[in-house]
Amino acid sequence: MIYASVKKGSFQDSVSLMLISRKLSESTQVDEVSVMMGTPANKSLLETTGFWHESFSSATPNDICVAIRTHEEIPDIAQLIGRQLEIELSAIAQGQASGQHLQKVRRWDSAQQKLPDANLLLISVAGEYANDLARQGLENGKNVMLFSDNVPVEQELALKQTAREKGLLVMGPDCGTAMVAGAPLAFANVLPKGSIGVIGASGTGIQELTSQIALLGHGVTHALGLGGRDLSEAIGGISALSALEILAGDDQSKVLAFVSKPPAESVRKRVITAMQAVAKPVVALFLGTKPEQKHEGNVWLASSLAEAAHLAVMLASVEEIAAAQPSVIGKKILGLYAGGTLAAEAAMLLAEQINAKTDSKHDRGIMLHAQGHTLIDLGDDAYTVGRPHPMIDPTSRSLEIQKIAHQPDIGVLLVDVVLGYGACADPATAVLEAVNKVRTARGAENPLVVIATVTGTQQDPQPRAEQIDTLINGDIVVMNTLQEAVLLAHHLIVRAPETPHYSRNPLLDGVKVINAGLRSFAQDLQSTGCPVVHYQWAPIAGGNAHLASLLKQLN
Numbered sequence: 001m002i003y004a005s006v007k008k009g010s011f012q013d014s015v016s017l018m019l020i021s022r023k024l025s026e027s028t029q030v031d032e033v034s035v036m037m038g039t040p041a042n043k044s045l046l047e048t049t050g051f052w053h054e055s056f057s058s059a060t061p062n063d064i065c066v067a068i069r070t071h072e073e074i075p076d077i078a079q080l081i082g083r084q085l086e087i088e089l090s091a092i093a094q095g096q097a098s099g100q101h102l103q104k105v106r107r108w109d110s111a112q113q114k115l116p117d118a119n120l121l122l123i124s125v126a127g128e129y130a131n132d133l134a135r136q137g138l139e140n141g142k143n144v145m146l147f148s149d150n151v152p153v154e155q156e157l158a159l160k161q162t163a164r165e166k167g168l169l170v171m172g173p174d175c176g177t178a179m180v181a182g183a184p185l186a187f188a189n190v191l192p193k194g195s196i197g198v199i200g201a202s203g204t205g206i207q208e209l210t211s212q213i214a215l216l217g218h219g220v221t222h223a224l225g226l227g228g229r230d231l232s233e234a235i236g237g238i239s240a241l242s243a244l245e246i247l248a249g250d251d252q253s254k255v256l257a258f259v260s261k262p263p264a265e266s267v268r269k270r271v272i273t274a275m276q277a278v279a280k281p282v283v284a285l286f287l288g289t290k291p292e293q294k295h296e297g298n299v300w301l302a303s304s305l306a307e308a309a310h311l312a313v314m315l316a317s318v319e320e321i322a323a324a325q326p327s328v329i330g331k332k333i334l335g336l337y338a339g340g341t342l343a344a345e346a347a348m349l350l351a352e353q354i355n356a357k358t359d360s361k362h363d364r365g366i367m368l369h370a371q372g373h374t375l376i377d378l379g380d381d382a383y384t385v386g387r388p389h390p391m392i393d394p395t396s397r398s399l400e401i402q403k404i405a406h407q408p409d410i411g412v413l414l415v416d417v418v419l420g421y422g423a424c425a426d427p428a429t430a431v432l433e434a435v436n437k438v439r440t441a442r443g444a445e446n447p448l449v450v451i452a453t454v455t456g457t458q459q460d461p462q463p464r465a466e467q468i469d470t471l472i473n474g475d476i477v478v479m480n481t482l483q484e485a486v487l488l489a490h491h492l493i494v495r496a497p498e499t500p501h502y503s504r505n506p507l508l509d510g511v512k513v514i515n516a517g518l519r520s521f522a523q524d525l526q527s528t529g530c531p532v533v534h535y536q537w538a539p540i541a542g543g544n545a546h547l548a549s550l551l552k553q554l555n
Contacts, residue, residue: 006055147521161238197223332374419454423462435474
């Protein structure tokens with residue numbers, strides 16, 4: 001049986017009512033209780049789920065509809081559940097009163113007066129009302145985050161077109177997460193600060209990507225959500241293009257990472273073209289598409305969230321370390337490797353960067369000789385006839401390093417330091433001594449950047465940490481992998497592309513939020529010190545669309 005009651009003129013957010021429904025359903029006298037606002041969409045849901053009662057016909061979107069399902073006749077159950085509902089609503093009100101003194105208003109004009117420099121409107125009201133509220137925000141110069149779902153696609157398109165014309169950003173509809181200047185918007189994680197800016201048409205995709213970045217020891221500048229439909233054919237990636245421009249103009253975001261649910265192919269191509277115009281490395285993950293190549297110019301294509309996080313962290317590390325090195329733009333790279341396989345992989349990686357081919361003959365250990373760059377395997381037979389392997393005795397490599405003193409066109413030296421039984425007792429010191437002789441001979445006006453990788457463990461006879469300390473203290477850069485080392489080397493010698501001019505979006509300097517909908521979102525923002533005012537929105541004219549339209553015209 002279905003019992004019902006309607007509480008007139010008592011608007012509450014949907015999450016609070018869902019929690020109340022669950023609690024009231026715990027009563028042993030009922031099968032289930034459903035508590036919803038009397039919006040058209042909710043009425044339809046009540047009917048579809050078998051909770052409909054005729055008394056709901058006259059309910060307005062400002063009224064609470066209570067439907068009680070029982071397996072037997074209980075005449076007083078509606079009154080009993082009604083009293084329990086009042087207790088729960090009273091508890092919510094007391095919680096608001098005893099909270100962190102959250103600023104609350106009931107009118108839009110009052111919200112703007114309370115927070116005159118608000119730059120973001122966060123909306124989590126029912127989707128059928130979200131469009132008008134979002135448009136009101138845009139008309140008043142606010143960026144908009146639409147947590148609300150069930151917003152028609154034609155309304156989303158119109159909102160995003162308006163926002164782009166005004167230089168504003170619409171995140172959503174159905175945008176579950178964002179983090180701007182440390183402010184958590186809707187579902188958000190506590191993230192360390194870093195140099196990676198994240199953009200996503202996937203809420204949990206953003207959360208997983210940023211969490212993986214944090215687990216890898218790096219941090220995030222901002223994370224901008226787009227809503228799951230943004231890269232559809234109908235929307236065309238409008239907010240994606242705006243978000244790329246916003247983070248391209250952010251000096252703190254050295255690397256951008258982009259994640260999307262399966263996109264329309266034409267939109268994917270449009271977004272990649274926009275990424276290639278950004279003078280920063282961009283990691284792109286388009287779920288549902290398998291990248292045919294690893295990267296297209298500055299755009300690195302990932303096939304999983306884990307890979308995207310690893311790529312973003314690697315590129316961010318390269319960018320940060322490169323900024324601390326002396327200028328060697330236009331110079332050449334020389335690689336002097338003791339390990340043959342290490343030399344081969346480094347040659348392959350560098351050839352990929354400079355669009356060249358590795359050496360197929362390997363004459364005198366040369367693995368790559370192209371465009372003035374040379375990578376050599378010093379373990380080749382040509383260097384070990386009558387002398388020990390350079391991993392055993394580093395003398396032969398030290399002599400090769402010292403020749404750089406008379407090669408001013410060499411700006412970057414790549415080396416490996418291989419540890420373990422049978423190897424030199426202190427290979428790092430041998431490299432450093434040879435490098436110091438070169439630097440002394442060349443002088444400060446002709447710097448040499450030395451980049452090393454270390455192969456071995458802390459348990460080796462030459463403990464890894466001590467070898468790394470020797471190199472770093474000698475002003476030699478140590479990278480974790482050959483890929484990082486080669487990327488850094490190439491980055492250092494290539495002149496940075498011209499950066500398109502993007503005006504800095506004030507949103508990145510700190511958000512000030514008008515929150516309409518779920519009160520908990522405002523409370524979360526307040527707990528982090530973000531300026532916020534909670535707009536206790538309710539449908540105009542009791543949800544009567546005709547009357548609301550007339551009132552709007554009068555205003």
